[in-house]
Amino acid sequence: MSEVPVITIDGPSGSGKGTVSSLLAQQLGWHLLDSGALYRLTALAALKAQIALDDIAALSKLAKNLDVSFRTCNESSQMQIFLAEEDVSLQIRTEEVSLSASKVAAISEVRDNLFTRQQGFAQSPGLVADGRDMGTVVFPDADIKFFITASAEERAQRRLKQLQAQGIDANIQRIFEDIVARDRRDSERAIAPLLPATDAIIIDTTPLTVDEVLVEIKAHLKGKGLL
Ligand SMILES: Nc1ncnc2c1ncn2[C@@H]1O[C@H](COP(=O)(O)OP(=O)(O)O)[C@@H](O)[C@H]1O
Numbered sequence: 256m257s258e259v260p261v262i263t264i265d266g267p268s269g270s271g272k273g274t275v276s277s278l279l280a281q282q283l284g285w286h287l288l289d290s291g292a293l294y295r296l297t298a299l300a301a302l303k304a305q306i307a308l309d310d311i312a313a314l315s316k317l318a319k320n321l322d323v324s325f326r327t328c329n330e331s332s333q334m335q336i337f338l339a340e341e342d343v344s345l346q347i348r349t350e351e352v353s354l355s356a357s358k359v360a361a362i363s364e365v366r367d368n369l370f371t372r373q374q375g376f377a378q379s380p381g382l383v384a385d386g387r388d389m390g391t392v393v394f395p396d397a398d399i400k401f402f403i404t405a406s407a408e409e410r411a412q413r414r415l416k417q418l419q420a421q422g423i424d425a426n427i428q429r430i431f432e433d434i435v436a437r438d439r440r441d442s443e444r445a446i447a448p449l450l451p452a453t454d455a456i457i458i459d460t461t462p463l464t465v466d467e468v469l470v471e472i473k474a475h476l477k478g479k480g481l482l
Pocket residue numbers: 266267268269270271272273274275413414416417460463464465468
């Protein structure tokens with residue numbers, strides 16, 4: 256067990272881990288770590304500074320010195336993400352940044368330089384940590400670990416709806432292919448690959464709504480005395 260209670264929620268793109276982690280953190284009144292955002296911010300900062308995605312020395316320096324802050328907007332309870340005082344909450348979600356983030360995330364020096372920063376999010380009264388390696392690498396002693404997944408087809412459909420709701424024109428075949436390619440890169444990389452921790456509770460959300468996933472997670476939290 257960790258000093259401050261930590262819940263880890265790992266899983267592939269579009270499994271719903273971001274939605275579920277954010278709702279759970281709000282409902283518990285705990286802190287939230289969106290670790291994927293740190294990789295996205297590193298990628299965005301590299302694109303802005305025109306640093307090549309194979310320049311390991313420059314990228315790891317960028318990750319180390321990233322000037323980022325996460326702020327909760329009082330009216331909407333939505334998280335706003337700032338890079339050097341610029342609100343980049345939307346910029347970090349573009350396809351270009353998503354693709355670049357998964358490349359940057361495969362560099363071990365970048366991961367090492369983001370490690371301590373991520374652990375610093377574990378503050379009282381507790382932390383919900385969302386990512387790929389929260390339960391395996393960053394918080395191996397977490398109080399409870401979840402790995403949430405869904406079929407690639409379902410995840411592509413969810414992403415399509417999400418983009419359409421934002422008024423973004425999208426193509427289901429392209430989204431599906433991107434998801435499969437990103438899954439492959441995230442799972443096959445040598446360092447911190449996308450894998451459930453051996454002690455993770457695995458939830459297949461393909462047939463479930465967000466509320467049903469939360470109900471299932473909370474039942475496990477109750478069982479562990481965390482609720
Ligand atoms: N269980 C679910 N059923 C249906 N849609 C979901 C479910 N979980 C998440 N979604 C929707 O799918 C989209 C992707 O979810 P998100 O939380 O961003 O995934 P991730 O963080 O794993 O990439 C969002 O629009 C979200 O509202």
